[in-house]
Amino acid sequence: MIVGAQWGDEGKGKIVDLLAQHSDVVVRYQGGPNAGHTIVADGETYKFRHMPSGLLWGKECVLGAGCVIDPDVFIEELDDAESRGLDTSRVRVSGNAHVIMPWHVAIDGASERRLGRLQIGTTRRGIGPAYADKSSRLGIRVQDLFDQKILRQKIEVALAEKNLWLERIYGAEPLELEDVAGRAERWAPRLRSHIADASLLVHQALLDGQDVLFEGAQGTLLDLDHGTYPFVTSSNPLAAAAATGTGIGPNRIDQVVGVAKAYVTRVGEGPFPTEIEGPNQERVRDLGGEYGTVTGRTRRCGWLDLVALRYAARLNGFTSLALTKLDVLSDFDELPVCTRYRLPDGTETPDFPAHQSDFHHADPVYEVVDGWREPLDEVESAAGLPDAARRYVELVERELGVPVSLIGTGQERERALAR
Numbered sequence: 001m002i003v004g005a006q007w008g009d010e011g012k013g014k015i016v017d018l019l020a021q022h023s024d025v026v027v028r029y030q031g032g033p034n035a036g037h038t039i040v041a042d043g044e045t046y047k048f049r050h051m052p053s054g055l056l057w058g059k060e061c062v063l064g065a066g067c068v069i070d071p072d073v074f075i076e077e078l079d080d081a082e083s084r085g086l087d088t089s090r091v092r093v094s095g096n097a098h099v100i101m102p103w104h105v106a107i108d109g110a111s112e113r114r115l116g117r118l119q120i121g122t123t124r125r126g127i128g129p130a131y132a133d134k135s136s137r138l139g140i141r142v143q144d145l146f147d148q149k150i151l152r153q154k155i156e157v158a159l160a161e162k163n164l165w166l167e168r169i170y171g172a173e174p175l176e177l178e179d180v181a182g183r184a185e186r187w188a189p190r191l192r193s194h195i196a197d198a199s200l201l202v203h204q205a206l207l208d209g210q211d212v213l214f215e216g217a218q219g220t221l222l223d224l225d226h227g228t229y230p231f232v233t234s235s236n237p238l239a240a241a242a243a244t245g246t247g248i249g250p251n252r253i254d255q256v257v258g259v260a261k262a263y264v265t266r267v268g269e270g271p272f273p274t275e276i277e278g279p280n281q282e283r284v285r286d287l288g289g290e291y292g293t294v295t296g297r298t299r300r301c302g303w304l305d306l307v308a309l310r311y312a313a314r315l316n317g318f319t320s321l322a323l324t325k326l327d328v329l330s331d332f333d334e335l336p337v338c339t340r341y342r343l344p345d346g347t348e349t350p351d352f353p354a355h356q357s358d359f360h361h362a363d364p365v366y367e368v369v370d371g372w373r374e375p376l377d378e379v380e381s382a383a384g385l386p387d388a389a390r391r392y393v394e395l396v397e398r399e400l401g402v403p404v405s406l407i408g409t410g411q412e413r414e415r416a417l418a419r
């Protein structure tokens, strides 16, 4: 199980890609096209939004019931992958996954515009509205696409209400029934061969002794229940959600690898205690290429936050950590690492505050460690890391009580050191 340990964009795609080669099945269990996984393989860059990263290895790729699917995006990705010579015949989608309909995308954008200064900073892909309809039991599921009569009926009922919202609440353009229904009717033929009972498929694979890799999207601090609410996504990226989002028992997950950057980034709004002030903000952003895969937005950059990472270790039960993009820090004489928060009442804590006001007003307490000031591109093994870089990794292990099993030192597939 691979899970983002921060606010997403930790470089999970690369770690999944690396581990997928030794797996038989790769499963996504939550989220939708708000995710953006970038993988550089054999000099080519692939950007996936829906597809599990195992696609590059021709593995069985599964999108579980906990995902929300935008069929237009999904079909475009299928077409693109095929045009680049990838075999998509083993891509499977649960019929229980919910469909992101055009009104979800329209409402996501309109709602953010209406919130103005108070906006969440969503990816505007319709994620929140689609999950909201799922919870309200008004959603359209992937399996509904295959019964044209039911589909049209559901669209008609939903659209009558959604158009009222769009027009009266948000002052936006309504959607045309024939446009939406026509578009939706074209999805079924392209999707038909990819629909599967994802729960049964994964269960059978496990019974057959196959290796199944779960690929979390977004990250721990964007979790709907345990993240920095309301600045979160509308699903549960946490490791435990892989069980419900796929339809297997939680005892089937035996290893949980948290993926964390050697620093921190966040897109969208919300509190961020270790956000860097001054010129180093831009320096880290440029060195790390911190611009969103999905929206192109600049990412906010911060120093490594071990309080938040300790929280992520607790919530997910990490059995090990993958620390990515260590090379980005090669340019600094000194590196602040946050080990405690100072709360408004003056006390210091190693634990993530349970109350939002404490978190919003927490000041980071830094331990400043030496940088290594040399590039890591030539380093071939973890033992070959400069001393200061090794000490940096060991500090993380000591503070969290979790071993670091992989270290990322560059974008390419090969630039990952196993420990």
Ligand code: IMP
Pocket (backbone or CB within 6 Å): 007, 008, 009, 034, 035, 036, 120, 121, 122, 123, 124, 125, 126, 127, 128, 217, 218, 222, 231, 232, 233, 234, 267, 268, 269
């Ligand atoms: P939504 O998931 O589009 O509703 O956006 C909610 C919040 O999650 C926003 O702050 C987004 O920037 C953030 N978010 C969603 N998906 C990702 C991701 O894959 N990486 C990083 N942030 C994300």
